[in-house]
Amino acid sequence: MKSYTIECLSEAVSPITHASGTSGNESIIAREIVCNESGTYSIPFLSGNALRHRTIREPGALWLIDRLGLRGQLNLPQLNFLLHGGNLSGSTSHENTRLIADMHRLFPLFRLLGCSLPSQIVAGSLDVWRGTLVCRENSQAIRAYVAAVDELILLPSERFVTGYQYTTGDADSLNIHSREAGLSRIEASGGRERKTSRMIYAGQAVAKGAMFHHGYVLKHVSELNVGAFLLSMRLWQAAGGTIGGSARVGHGRLKTSYLNGFEDRDELVAAYVEHVDANREACVEFLMDVFGGGAKENAGGESASGEKKVKSGRKAGKAARSSLESNSQQSEEVDPLAVAAVELSR
Amino acid sequence: MELQAETNRESQPQSQSQSPAKSLPSPLAKFFAPSRIPTLDTVAIRQRLAGLSDRSAAKPPAFHNAVKELAVDFCATLPRIFGSELDRMTLWDRIGSAITTSRAKNPGEDVDGFIQSVCDHIKASMSATLACERFCGVMEDVEKLTPEEAGQWMDYMNAHLVPVLSKAKRKWVEQRDAGKAVDAASEAASESEV
Numbered sequence: 160m161k162s163y164t165i166e167c168l169s170e171a172v173s174p175i176t177h178a179s180g181t182s183g184n185e186s187i188i189a190r191e192i193v194c195n196e197s198g199t200y201s202i203p204f205l206s207g208n209a210l211r212h213r214t215i216r217e218p219g220a221l222w223l224i225d226r227l228g229l230r231g232q233l234n235l236p237q238l239n240f241l242l243h244g245g246n247l248s249g250s251t252s253h254e255n256t257r258l259i260a261d262m263h264r265l266f267p268l269f270r271l272l273g274c275s276l277p278s279q280i281v282a283g284s285l286d287v288w289r290g291t292l293v294c295r296e297n298s299q300a301i302r303a304y305v306a307a308v309d310e311l312i313l314l315p316s317e318r319f320v321t322g323y324q325y326t327t328g329d330a331d332s333l334n335i336h337s338r339e340a341g342l343s344r345i346e347a348s349g350g351r352e353r354k355t356s357r358m359i360y361a362g363q364a365v366a367k368g369a370m371f372h373h374g375y376v377l378k379h380v381s382e383l384n385v386g387a388f389l390l391s392m393r394l395w396q397a398a399g400g401t402i403g404g405s406a407r408v409g410h411g412r413l414k415t416s417y418l419n420g421f422e423d424r425d426e427l428v429a430a431y432v433e434h435v436d437a438n439r440e441a442c443v444e445f446l447m448d449v450f451g452g453g454a455k456e457n458a459g460g461e462s463a464s465g466e467k468k469v470k471s472g473r474k475a476g477k478a479a480r481s482s483l484e485s486n487s488q489q490s491e492e493v494d495p496l497a498v499a500a501v502e503l504s505r
Numbered sequence: 506m507e508l509q510a511e512t513n514r515e516s517q518p519q520s521q522s523q524s525p526a527k528s529l530p531s532p533l534a535k536f537f538a539p540s541r542i543p544t545l546d547t548v549a550i551r552q553r554l555a556g557l558s559d560r561s562a563a564k565p566p567a568f569h570n571a572v573k574e575l576a577v578d579f580c581a582t583l584p585r586i587f588g589s590e591l592d593r594m595t596l597w598d599r600i601g602s603a604i605t606t607s608r609a610k611n612p613g614e615d616v617d618g619f620i621q622s623v624c625d626h627i628k629a630s631m632s633a634t635l636a637c638e639r640f641c642g643v644m645e646d647v648e649k650l651t652p653e654e655a656g657q658w659m660d661y662m663n664a665h666l667v668p669v670l671s672k673a674k675r676k677w678v679e680q681r682d683a684g685k686a687v688d689a690a691s692e693a694a695s696e697s698e699v
Contacts (some may be wrong), residue, residue, distance in 0.1 A: 168545060168553065187625035293557055307551045312562040370557060389542075416545040423541040 160381055165373040165421050166304055166386075169400070169413040170289065176410045177205055177403030178503065186362025186404075188320065195299045202316045203365050205290025205402055211501070213402050215285065217267045219391035226435055228325055236277070236450040245275035254279050258449070263443045267431060268387040271380060276449060283390070290371035290402075292316055301372050305418065319369040324361040324412060325408065340437030357504060364410065369403035369434060371413070389423055426470070455472045549603055561657050572654070573669075575646055576662040578672030580604070581680065582640040588628025603627050608663040610653060616647055616655035639680075 169367070179189035179238040218240040224230055229237075239245050259281055263270040273283025279355050296314040303310045346451040377388060392415070395401075417423060435442070545553070561569075583600045591599060605623030624634060634640055649660060662669055 169548065170553070289583065295559065295562075303551060305554070307547060307554050310551070311554055311555050311558040313554070314559045318559075368556065370553065392542055393539040396542055416543050416549075418545055418550065420544065420546075422544055425541065 160379050160380055162372060163377040163385060164422075165377070166303070166372065167415050167417040168293075169371045169373065171365060171367050171369045172400075172414050173206075173367055173370070173412040174321065174410050175203075175369070175403050175413070176323070176364045176405045177203075177209060178362065180415045184358070184360045186360075188365060189244055189364040192298050192476070196301060197296070200296045200316065202294065202318060203292050205371055205373065207287040207373075209402055211287040212286070214395045215268075215287070215388065216244070216272055216377075216400065218394035219387060221388065223266075223435065223442075225270065226432075227439055228303070229443065229446070232290055233446075234450065240269075240276075241272060241492070244272065245277075245290045247275055247280065250483050255397045258383070262444060265438050265445050267383040267434065268391065271377065271384045271387055282473060284380050284384065285454040286376040286378070288374040288376075290373040292319065292365065293370040293372055294319060304374070305372060319366050321364055321366040322361060323364050323410075324359060327358045329361070374389055382427050382432050383434055386427035386429075386434075390428045390431055393423070393428070414420060415500075521527075531593055560653065568654070572658050572661050572683055574692055575643070575658060575668065575670045576669045577676060578663075579637075579647070580644050580662070580669055581626060581676040582637060583623070583629075583673075584677050585637050586624070586627070586629035586634045586640055588630065591628055597670055599627055601670055604666055611659070614652035614656040616652075616659065619659050620644070620647070 175188075176186060176191050178186045182188055185491060188203050191204045193200050193202045224233070224241060233241070236245070236248060255276075255278070259279070262274070262281065264274065268285075269281075271283055271285045273285075274281050286332060291300055293301060293305075293313060295313040296316050298313055352367065375388065379387060396415055399406070399411075399414040400415055401412040402413055412461050514682050577629065580600060581601070584596055587593070587596060587599070603623045603626035606626055607619050609620040647658070
């Protein structure tokens with residue numbers, strides 16, 4: 160077991176619209192207050208919360224779903240657990256150490272991220288730093304990690320803030336499609352004259368070419384946990400490395416590199432993938448038992464409704480296992496990881 | 506199932522540190538896995554950050570003040586060469602749109618292209634422009650700028666348009682009134698001689 164501090168430098172390869180809210184129909188970028196020797200400033204940043212979900216949890220969980228052959232077969236509690244960390248849904252909270260140990264063994268990714276089982280919250284081992292904009296105002300904060308900053312006078316943060324504006328389409332307006340169809344404006348709008356509902360929307364963005372320094376601290380983890388981390392990061396980058404909103408129109412793409420000698424290692428990723436493959440059935444059984452109201456979670460004593468939950472959970476588990484077997488046959492032809500990579504890139 | 510070895514969707518030019526195990530088959534050869542994330546060494550980091558440095562910050566304050574003055578002087582000459590076919594009531598709107606449009610059309614360091622675009626936008630006639638001593642004087646000052654400084658001058662004007670035009674208008678009015686006063690004085694002097 161070891162601790163790792165992994166730093167990254169991510170370059171914006173498209174405008175970043177990590178917003179804090181709107182003013183009218185204009186989106187405003189998220190800013191944080193920075194105090195340095197020159198004064199107090201409001202500087203664009205990337206939240207650790209967003210980075211944690213987009214770079215680690217979401218890609219890693221989606222990959223797991225496909226690797227375990229569970230796409231299209233999960234209930235809401237299972238989806239919540241996998242993709243959002245779960246929530247306390249049990250009537251009482253109690254610690255089940257065996258359950259935690261099983262979860263840690265079967266799911267290195269969630270050992271790292273932490274989660275909520277139905278009756279207990281399980282702490283994680285991963286700290287995610289905020290994304291700090293590499294700019295003049297943040298020089299003092301960044302120079303401890305990126306020594307090269309000391310040699311330069313960086314651009315002020317406002318030089319990285321830009322704007323965008325888009326319009327939505329509207330068939331009511333006499334556009335090329337309705338013209339091609341030979342429709343008049345009244346015909347195109349369903350027989351009555353009405354105003355177009357096209358909308359202009361605009362906002363702020365951090366410009367392409369800006370860079371963010373961010374990092375991850377993995378505390379007292381095994382190489383399997385590191386492998387899970389590395390795979391999530393790779394999957395995130397392969398799917399465009401998006402953060403913030405408006406990815407549907409090309410915003411939010413980051414190109415990430417590791418810093419300070421940290422190397423991305425194939426063998427750690429391979430070991431994690433092999434671990435998941437070797438524990439496939441046990442992982443599925445865990446999900447079905449714990450989140451389908453199965454025997455494990457209600458080991459402390461079962462009410463009549465609890466017993467009903469146990470039976471339905473076991474039935475669900477059996478159905479899932481048989482489905483898994485049929486999926487395994489299908490997955491001989493198509494690798495789930497490849498599918499996950501394609502799905503994430505959509 | 507044997508799958509192809511890891512495929513690289515993008516090249517990885519940044520990583521300066523090559524793994525000594527590169528020649529051996531990757532442990533991921535039997536899986537499909539996305540490419541490794543590269544590691545930047547200190548040289549690569551410096552190269553990346555060099556693009557984020559503020560070259561104008563190295564200039565003394567006198568340079569920045571000179572850029573501001575030159576922007577005001579340039580805009581203050583434009584009413585003198587404003588096209589006669591345009592509505593004089595749109596003077597400052599038109600000058601403002603000339604600056605922003607010309608900078609959008611000339612985003613680099615081509616200051617001659619920028620000035621040409623501005624003159625085209627306000628329909629400045631060739632004869633009026635070349636006859637305007639103040640405009641020609643400003644052109645001499647602009648010629649002394651390096652391409653990088655010219656870019657900073659155009660950027661400053663475009664990014665601070667309202668304050669620049671406000672000062673430019675004040676300066677133009679002062680010059681115009683001073684000119685009228687001189688004309689009135691010389692007229693009075695010639696009448697008194699008669």
